Amino acid sequence: MPVTAVVFDIGRVLIEWEPERFYDAYIGKPQREALFRDVDLHGMNLGIDRGDDFKEAVYSLAGRHPKWAEEIRHWHDSWLQMASPDIPHSVRLMRALRQRRIPVFALTNFGIGTFDLAKKVYPFFNEFDQVFVSGHLQTIKPEAAIYAHLERDTGVTPEQLLFTDDRPENIEAAAARGWQTHLFTTPDTWAQRLVDEGLLQLEDAQ
Structure with missing residues (x-):
């Protein structure tokens, strides 16, 4: 799918x-x-x-x-x-997806206070279509409940979601629900995955 x-x-x-x-x-x-x-x-x-x-x-x-x-x-x-600095290539990829009108969500283990602090420093925190912050939801990855929150609130079929995370256990929990996944190691490999999926053109993924 x-x-x-x-x-x-x-x-x-x-x-x-x-x-x-x-x-x-x-x-x-x-x-x-x-x-x-x-x-x-x-x-x-x-x-x-x-x-x-x-x-x-x-x-x-x-x-x-x-x-x-x-x-x-x-x-x-x-x-x-x-919690610094940002990873510029990853930020560019997120923005390139949004420019192509592809919904982009954040699913993050983050405290309420720390997320509010980071939003003041990193403007792109405010650019997601929807954000799912563990501190507000009171459940963390890789617990099933946090993934269920995203599925329910976005209405996107699990098989149509592509999720990147740096922790294997979080990826495995998503894959078990039917999500497509990418274990994040470098922005370059993530960029190539987005190109391979047809979500970005090569020139947009640089």
């Missing part, structure tokens, strides 16, 4: 998301490894992605780990440095 709509993940597809890189620069790799070993920062972030208050979640965790309190608070205070 031909693709009629394209679904983008955001982190590591349209913007970089590298908290480890931030902490390596801030405190050095050995200290960062110790921090991430002692404190479940990614677990905290999953709670934010499910709808926990951004600042409260970070500062509460900092209060429980006084040894690392300053470093943990940077997850809130320096968050934009972890």
Whole structure:
């Protein structure tokens, strides 16, 4: 069945998301490894992605780990440095699809507060036809409910959706529902997939 709509993940597809890189620069790799070993920062972030208050979640965790309190608070205070820069080629592909009047949706594990913050910095966050943010939906990829939200609210048949994400488990969950999928590794390979599907011309995919 031909693709009629394209679904983008955001982190590591349209913007970089590298908290480890931030902490390596801030405190050095050995200290960062110790921090991430002692404190479940990614677990905290999953709670934010499910709808926990951004600042409260970070500062509460900092209060429980006084040894690392300053470093943990940077997850809130320096968050934009972890979620930057954008990935220009991917952004161009999203805009090229929209110029061809192909519906483009975002399906992302993102907190409410962090998404609102990112929208102020990355204008293309406001350019999707529809956006499905896990924090608002209180369910995250690869849980079935978040995919069902998109199917129901867009009305697009699963087989007509083409979804790109950098995490294999999120791709597998979508494929199990009948979505067409692309595991994102580089913008170039994603561009070629869009050309192969007949969604973009080669010159539009550069």
